[in-house]
Amino acid sequence: MSIEIELDERELELIIDGLFAIISHPSTSQDDWRDAADLSDFLRALGAGHFDGWGDSEEEFVDQGIEAREQAKGTSRSASKRQEQLKSSLCLVPNDPIDW
Numbered sequence: 001m002s003i004e005i006e007l008d009e010r011e012l013e014l015i016i017d018g019l020f021a022i023i024s025h026p027s028t029s030q031d032d033w034r035d036a037a038d039l040s041d042f043l044r045a046l047g048a049g050h051f052d053g054w055g056d057s058e059e060e061f062v063d064q065g066i067e068a069r070e071q072a073k074g075t076s077r078s079a080s081k082r083q084e085q086l087k088s089s090l091c092l093v094p095n096d097p098i099d100w
Contacts, residue, residue, distance in 0.1 A: 012043060012047050015043060019039055
């Protein structure tokens with residue numbers, strides 16, 4: 001589930017302070033402590049603007065990876081062997097139903 005909310009700096013600090021209270025409370029389980037710490041770190045980074053403009057950068061990164069993989073596939077020895085096998089199997093079909 002994903003939601004969008006708008007917070008001003010004061011509201012963000014209140015949430016982070018609440019997370020710190022959860023983290024520092026002695027009865028907090030390890031899992032809850034870890035989740036609260038991760039969320040607190042994420043909110044601090046978000047509030048500092050560390051994720052601004054990542055949408056375009058992320059998309060470019062993924063596109064570059066896809067393009068590089070396609071280029072690697074096209075020039076690999078395995079791709080060449082597959083092409084040769086396809087060409088040879090089109091000429092010689094050993095399991096042709098006509099031969100049954």
